[in-house]
Amino acid sequence: MPELPEVETTRRGIATIMPGHVLERFVVYEPRMRWPIPVDLPARISGRKVLSCERRGKYLLINFDHGTQIIHLGMSGSLRRAPPDEPRRKHDHAEWIFGHARFLLHDPRRFGAVLWHDAADGAIAAHPLLAVLGVEPFDEQFTAEFLHGRLKGKTLAIKQALLAGHIVVGVGNIYASEALFRARINPRTPAGTVSLARCKALAAAIRQTLGEALDSGGSTLRDYVNATGQPGAYFDMHAAVYEKAGKPCIVCATPIRRIVQGQRASYFCPKCQRR
DSSP: OOOHHHHHHHHHHHHTTSTTSEEEEEEESOOOSSSOOOTTHHHHHTTEEOOEEEEETTEEEEEETTEEEEEEOTTTOEEEEOOTTOOOOTTEEEEEEESSOEEEEEOTTOOOEEEEEEGGGOOGGGSHHHHTOOBOTTSTTOOHHHHHHHHTTOOSBHHHHHHHOSSBSOOOHHHHHHHHHHHTOOTTSBGGGOOHHHHHHHHHHHHHHHHHHHHTTOBSSTTOBOTTSOBOOBGGGGOSSTTOTTSBOTTTOOBOEEEEETTEEEEEOTTTTOO
16 A cells, blocks of 8 residues: 555645646546545636645645645555557546646545545535544654653554554654564554654654665555666665565564564564563
């Protein structure tokens, strides 16, 4: 699934091209996504100027003066710039056509979404999909004290608490395993027992892990392409524990273990990350 680094990389790509330009046409080829694309959306935004391109969690936000288009890339989607004469590929479900560029939403599984939030309905932050999200990992609010306070009293495993996205967004399965390894926290540790000192290490590890993924054009998908249609650098090349089961820990040489938590694979070093 595209995670925060992929979505942010895509946002940075479209933010250099879309804002300040009129969207000549928005075309829907397949409306059957995770939620149906509103039938009136092409009429709502075609001929309107894009003001800015933002991101909240894993959602791309294309802002117009009368509302915001909300895009989610689903399990394996991408939003890429395509040459004017490039034929539309199978699984290209929507197209943004500008005078100087065109973009195609590619989503083989159709688990993504293209929705609309009208300005008359209030601030975009109040949209039901966004209102439940935690803080951004690079926000000043995301401190050790904040993390420790939000974990207090929680009995679920720390990795599950991170994946839920209600405390901090963007810490997907790969990045959670990597950040917990850097912070030397076992993924099965009850969230409410993580001390303030360990929260300080964890918050720093989350920012460092996601920052490195962003710097590499990071991707958790081998077939991911960014907004320019170029493949990202697969993050596995930087991973210390993810998908390294049985291989020696880079710190102590103990074989990395793999367990399943909530139907998701977790990787850790049983020596460096003792419970």
